[in-house]
Amino acid sequence: MSALLKIVPAWVWVVLAALAAVGYLAQRLDSVKDDRSxxxxxxxxxxxxxxxxxxxxxxxxxxxxxxNRVSD
Structure with missing residues (x-):
């Protein structure tokens, strides 16, 4: 496992984390849009x-x- 961490450059892990965050936020945005509609x-x-x-x-x-007008 630690060999895999050393083989993959740090910027790849940052990109993967950013993609995961974007995916999560996109899912939350869809949920909020559904609630709003x-x-x-x-x-x-x-x-x-x-x-x-x-x-x-x-x-x-x-x-x-x-x-009332008729009765008057």
């Missing part, structure tokens, strides 16, 4: 619900106002 989808769904409820309440207010 899931959270974004949840946020967009929540915003759509808010818009829908806002429109429903607006329509309900208009109907209530129309009913």
């Amino acid at each position: 899931a959270i974004t989808a949840e946020r967009d769904t929540a915003n759509a619900r808010v818009d829908s409820l806002t429109n429903t309440l607006r329509i309900q207010r208009e109907i209530t106002n129309d009913i």
